[in-house]
Each structure stands twice: as C-alpha cells, then as structure tokens.
C-alpha cells in the first residue's frame with residue numbers, strides 16, 4: 546500500500562482560464578513534472594492516480610441548485626446576463642468560460658477522491674493540486690472559484706459522520722469555507738492569511754471565531770504585509786498543532802496555496818519556499834491523515850517548486866535535485882532554479898510590526914479559542 550497518492554488529471558491541468566487570467570491550472574502539470582524529475586514518484590510509498598469527475602448530485606451537497614443551473618448554462622455558451630452577474634459569473638475574476646461546469650465536476654471529483662482515499666484508510670496522505678477553491682459560496686462564484694470543492698468535500702465527510710479540520714495556508718482568507726461552516730462544531734477551520742486590511746477577500750479577522758455551536762471552531766490568523774518565514778513558521782507552530790491536538794479530527798483537509806511567497810504578484814507576504822516547506826512539514830507531523838489541495842499561487846514557477854516540496858513532505862521522500870537538473874528536458878529557465886531558496890528575511894520596522902501583529906493574534910486566540918477547544922498552550 547502506498548503511503549501517499551498524487552491525484553492528477555491532464556484534463557484538469559489543461560483547462561485554460563484565458564491568457565489574461567492569473568489563475569493557471571497548468572501549474573499542476575509543471576509540479577508533477579518537477580516531482581518526477583526529482584525522483585519523488587520512484588518509490589512504492591508514492592503513487593499516482595487519475596481521478597474521475599463528480600456528478601451533479603455531489604456538487605449539490607454544497608451548492609444551491611439554482612446556482613448550478615446558471616453555471617451549467619454559462620458553461621454551455623450562454624452569454625452575459627444580470628442573472629449570471631448576480632451569481633458572480635461574468636466578472637473579470639470569474640469570466641464566462643465555456644466548459645467551466647465540466648472543469649468544476651472534475652475538480653470536485655478529484656477532491657472527493659482525495660478525501661475518500663484518506664477517510665477509507667487506503668492511504669495516509671493525498672495531494673490534489675487543482676483544488677482548494679475556497680472562495681466560492683453556496684450560491685455564487687468569486688475569487689477565481691466557481692464551485693467550492695472544499696465545501697463539497699466537507700459536506701460529504703460530515704455526512705459520513707467524520708470530524709474534519711480544515712487548515713488553509715493560502716495567502717487569501719478562506720471566506721467561502723468559513724461562511725458555510727461558521728456555526729458548525731464538527732468542522733474546525735484554521736486559516737492563516739494576509740490581513741483583510743490589505744488583501745481580498747477583506748475578511749478573516751482574528752475576532753471571527755464562529756457562532757452558536759460553532760463558536761471557537763473557526764480560527765483566523767491575519768498576518769501583516771511582508772511577514773516572512775521566521776514569523777510565519779513561529780505562528781503556525783504556536784496555533785495549528787495545539788488546535789489539531791485538541792480537536793482530534795478524523796482527517797485534515799489542507800489548502801496549500803503557494804501565493805504566500807515573496808514573488809507572488811497578487812499578494813504581499815514574503816515567505817520563501819523554505820518557510821512554505823517548513824509549515825507543510827509541520828502540518829504533516831501533526832496530521833497523520835491528511836488530504837491536501839493546491840489552491841492559489843500566481844508565480845507559476847515558484848508554485849511548481851512549492852508543490853514539489855509539499856509532495857516531498859506528504860510522501861516522506863527526499864527530492865533528488867541534482868538528478869532533476871541533469872535531466873533537463875521540457876522545462877527551462879526558472880524551472881531549473883533550486884527547490885530551496887536563499888533566505889529573504891524582512892528587516893527593521895516592517896519586521897517588528899509583523900512580529901507584533903503575530904504575537905497579538907496568537908495571544909488573542911490563546912485567550913478565546915484555545916479554552917473552548919481545550920487546547921494546551923505550547
């Protein structure tokens with residue numbers, strides 16, 4: 546039995562949002578190719594699988610039927626309308642794309658397969674790079690996300706009677722997931738992200754901790770612009786392991802967006818691949834059963850390298866970089882940069898402010914959320 550499965554669909558990776566759109570599913574193909582060149586499939590521990598599409602019913606676990614109806618119609622070629630626009634379809638961020646409904650079925654199908662493999666005990670960990678569409682709501686599209694595959698998977702797992710912790714490392718707040726499970730105590734959501742004061746979706750303050758039965762089960766860690774590896778990894782270690790330890794989920798669903806990094810064109814955090822890798826490694830240490838999804842990442846070269854490091858952590862295999870460089874092949878230029886970066890620490894006043902914000906948020910969570918979950922101070 547392999548320890549980890551990489552779920553890859555050429556149809557998913559090949560779907561094109563358009564030349565001018567920053568979201569590139571193709572990153573998944575680049576990441577898989579880099580994993581292959583680094584020898585990260587050369588073990589019985591690590592295998593690959595081609596997932597199939599979900600059906601309409603599966604999307605209906607999370608989404609309103611009226612929304613899916615509009616989405617199907619624009620996918621079939623129906624032009625712009627006020628009805629579509631009211632559902633977030635036909636904007637710059639979510640343009641009307643022919644075939645988008647099939648893409649959504651396939652993305653959700655891959656994510657459902659990824660979580661079921663782990664929930665069934667078939668493998669310990671999975672990686673599904675074309676997933677993690679955490680912004681879509683039950684009845685609308687936003688932020689490049691037409692359906693919320695994480696929401697679909699969480700509803701599915703909840704129906705199976707499982708307790709799930711959702712850990713979201715994308716630079717953007719996971720607003721769609723938060724909103725959908727805000728009053729739920731069987732889904733713990735933890736999102737580390739750039740503060741909503743400077744970045745879409747403008748939400749995710751530490752004070753948003755859930756409501757009703759779900760109070761304390763929604764955790765936000767908003768970080769300041771220019772937060773670097775040192776601050777990020779420190780916050781991660783102080784918040785995520787104690788909460789997972791207290792909640793004791795049956796499995797962890799992670800969103801491993803790589804748009805937290807220093808060269809990302811859409812965000813303002815300053816992680817390197819090293820900080821990203823350290824956080825994913827720490828997550829693996831604290832989540833024995835883990836289904837991981839790709840998410841954002843708009844420097845496509847760095848994202849491929851981050852996801853290669855993520856797959857290395859998930860599979861427990863060390864990358865053979867020299868081997869990869871020797872083989873060369875179809876990838877050129879920035880694809881050949883080393884997997885690990887030289888450190889890029891933030892210095893001076895911005896660093897002090899990043900520390901102050903991080904310490905203040907951690908302290909707030911330790912006073913409010915930790916006692917509700919029975920989490921221990923590290």
Ligand SMILES: [Zn+2]
Nearest residue numbers: 715716717841
């Ligand atoms: Zn993002």
